[in-house]
Amino acid sequence: MATHEEINQSLEAFEKAYTGNSRLKVMNRDWDRNVLILAEDIESVHTLTLKGGNLSFGQGKIAEPDLTVISNSDILADMFFGDITPTEPYMNGTLRIIGSEDDILRLDFISLLIWGE
Amino acid sequence: MKRIVSVSLGSSRRDHSVNTKLLGIDFEISRRGTDGNFDKALDLLKELDGNVDAIGLGGIDLYLYAGKTRYAVSDGLKLMEAVKKTPVVDGSGLKNTLERETVYYLRRNSRLLPDGCKVLMVSAVDRFGMAEALTEMGCEMTFGDLIFSAGIPYPIKSVEELEEIARKTLPEMTKMPFHMLYPTGEKQDTQDQKKVEKHGHYYHEADVIAGDYHLVRRYMPGDLKGQVVITNTTTRDDVKFLKEKGVGWLVTTTPELEGRSFGTNVMEAALVVLLGKNWEDITPGDYLELMNRLQMKPRVQRL
Numbered sequence: 445m446a447t448h449e450e451i452n453q454s455l456e457a458f459e460k461a462y463t464g465n466s467r468l469k470v471m472n473r474d475w476d477r478n479v480l481i482l483a484e485d486i487e488s489v490h491t492l493t494l495k496g497g498n499l500s501f502g503q504g505k506i507a508e509p510d511l512t513v514i515s516n517s518d519i520l521a522d523m524f525f526g527d528i529t530p531t532e533p534y535m536n537g538t539l540r541i542i543g544s545e546d547d548i549l550r551l552d553f554i555s556l557l558i559w560g561e
Numbered sequence: 562m563k564r565i566v567s568v569s570l571g572s573s574r575r576d577h578s579v580n581t582k583l584l585g586i587d588f589e590i591s592r593r594g595t596d597g598n599f600d601k602a603l604d605l606l607k608e609l610d611g612n613v614d615a616i617g618l619g620g621i622d623l624y625l626y627a628g629k630t631r632y633a634v635s636d637g638l639k640l641m642e643a644v645k646k647t648p649v650v651d652g653s654g655l656k657n658t659l660e661r662e663t664v665y666y667l668r669r670n671s672r673l674l675p676d677g678c679k680v681l682m683v684s685a686v687d688r689f690g691m692a693e694a695l696t697e698m699g700c701e702m703t704f705g706d707l708i709f710s711a712g713i714p715y716p717i718k719s720v721e722e723l724e725e726i727a728r729k730t731l732p733e734m735t736k737m738p739f740h741m742l743y744p745t746g747e748k749q750d751t752q753d754q755k756k757v758e759k760h761g762h763y764y765h766e767a768d769v770i771a772g773d774y775h776l777v778r779r780y781m782p783g784d785l786k787g788q789v790v791i792t793n794t795t796t797r798d799d800v801k802f803l804k805e806k807g808v809g810w811l812v813t814t815t816p817e818l819e820g821r822s823f824g825t826n827v828m829e830a831a832l833v834v835l836l837g838k839n840w841e842d843i844t845p846g847d848y849l850e851l852m853n854r855l856q857m858k859p860r861v862q863r864l
Contacts, residue, residue: 471707471715531733546712549741553711553730560729 446521448488454524455481455490455501461526461558462499468557473497477547480509483517511543511551526559563834564612567592567827568605568640569619570745571775575796577823583855584835590827592619597746599636603643611646615834617826620749620775621739623651626689627727628720636739648833648840652793652825655832657690658848659825663791663814663859664694671861673789673810674769677701681767683709683776685717686727691771691791696720703767708760709780710742716763749775756780764788770808774799781806794824804864811862816855828857 446454462468472494479492481501491506492499513520519539522528530552533539541548563586569575571594578591595601609616623637631653641649667674676699685692685704696702696719704717707726717723734742761782764770770777771791778799787809795803795813803811815828832851833840 467715471713474714529733531736535736545741549737550711550713552733552737553707553713556730556733557726560733 445485446483446517448483448486448517450521451481451483451488451490451517451524452503454521455492457526458492458524458558459499459501462554465558468554469497471497471557472499472554475550477510478507479551480505480512481520482512482514483520484514485516488517488520509543511541511547513539513541513551515539523555529559530555562587562589563614563831564588565590565615565617565827565830565834566609566613567617567619567824567830568602568609569594569621569824570597570599570602570739571620572596572746572749574750577796583831586835588831588834590823590831592823592827594620595746597740597748599640602640606640606643606649609647610644613647615830616644616647616649617824617830618649618651619824619826620745621651621743622653622687624653625686625727625731625735627686627731628689628724630728632731632735634735634739635737648830650826650829650833650840652827652829654840654843655829655848656688656825658845659828659852659857660688660691660814661694662849662852663812664691664698666859667791667812667861668698673812673861674698674700678768679703679766680769680771681705681763683770683772683780685723685772686731687773692720692723695771700769703763705760705763705772708763709756709776712756714760743773744775744779748779751779752781753779757782778802783807785809800862800864808864811860811864813860813862815860816857817860 475494477494481490489504490501492501519533523530573594573596576592576594581588618640621637622634624631624633678700680695680700681703682692683705686706704723707713707715757780764782769789774792774794777792783806785807789810790808791812793814815823815825836843836847
């Protein structure tokens with residue numbers, strides 16, 4: 445089981461990798477979204493915010509979400525650290541994403557463009 | 562009589578059957594759509610296995626490409642593995658050869674593809690050969706893979722960048738349900754109006770629009786100014802649709818049989834039967850030689 449702090453660190457790593465990728469900022473300049481990250485096995489809630497191509501995150505629910513990502517703490521930490529891709533947990537149901545299919549696909553692409561081989 | 566059936570995840574409204582003769586051999590070629598119903602496609606494939614000479618898989622790709630590396634599409638593999646006895650192909654083997662040749666043919670025999678012309682490929686990872694050939698011909702390329710598949714308004718401008726992005730995304734994206742990546746079933750008969758409005762300008766800015774017909778159709782805006790469309794499979798209704806949108810020329814990469822061009826998977830299935838070799842043993846040279854014997858040329862049509 446990962447801790448809230450580990451999930452926080454994984455999101456910091458994700459934010460850093462995103463911010464260092466100028467192409468991703470161009471790709472997402474039209475995509476303003478709030479993404480709620482919920483761990484189901486520990487008390488841990490974060491919000492990722494994409495606005496004008498920039499990404500930031502904060503602890504707790506800080507805005508009404510367009511997308512909600514729910515999984516256990518290990519998967520969330522592993523995913524945002526880039527140790528696993530979201531595809532497999534998403535396909536086997538251990539990662540749930542609530543939102544439109546287009547937004548889910550786009551979030552998946554962003555993750556792959558950050559961490560993909 | 563050789564029987565070839567194309568089983569497609571696409572709409573059954575496009576079903577069609579023709580009898581034709583290739584190199585003196587009679588063929589019955591038919592297409593059966595399953596309206597996006599994956600299980601129905603699986604059942605149909607099992608029913609046909611061992612009872613026809615070759616099967617084409619339509620409306621789905623078995624492989625997507627990042628340069629020379631190919632990635633198997635999970636859903637496509639599941640369909641292929643349902644067939645145990647009959648040769649089954651998705652068109653990807655022939656596509657690489659046929660579509661490259663189409664580009665070279667147009668450069669040699671028409672003014673539709675001049676040096677420096679602006680080409681929009683709605684998707685290129687499903688036809689990397691065409692992407693490379695168009696680049697080789699000096700076309701100014703826009704690859705719309707991210708724009709139309711992922712909704713990310715980022716035009717990829719070179720084969721190198723396409724390959725780099727494909728290497729990062731394809732290994733995982735090919736595991737997703739195919740309907741998340743490509744219009745299947747009734748989506749093939751409708752347009753995505755939101756994306757048409759948002760991304761239609763890429764069509765207007767291009768001289769040539771190339772790629773899979775269902776993708777070309779799904780995002781095509783109106784008021785085009787006589788652009789050239791290079792694609793694979795069209796019916797009479799499709800030709801009417803393209804004309805209404807303002808397309809000037811239609812080039813289809815597979816030859817016409819009784820008023821319509823069949824999918825590359827169908828043509829590959831026919832060629833596999835004619836070659837009488839295992840699919841894995843067939844080389845691009847085999848396809849090229851047979852295409853020359855059949856005098857296969859792209860269909861170029863003024864709309």
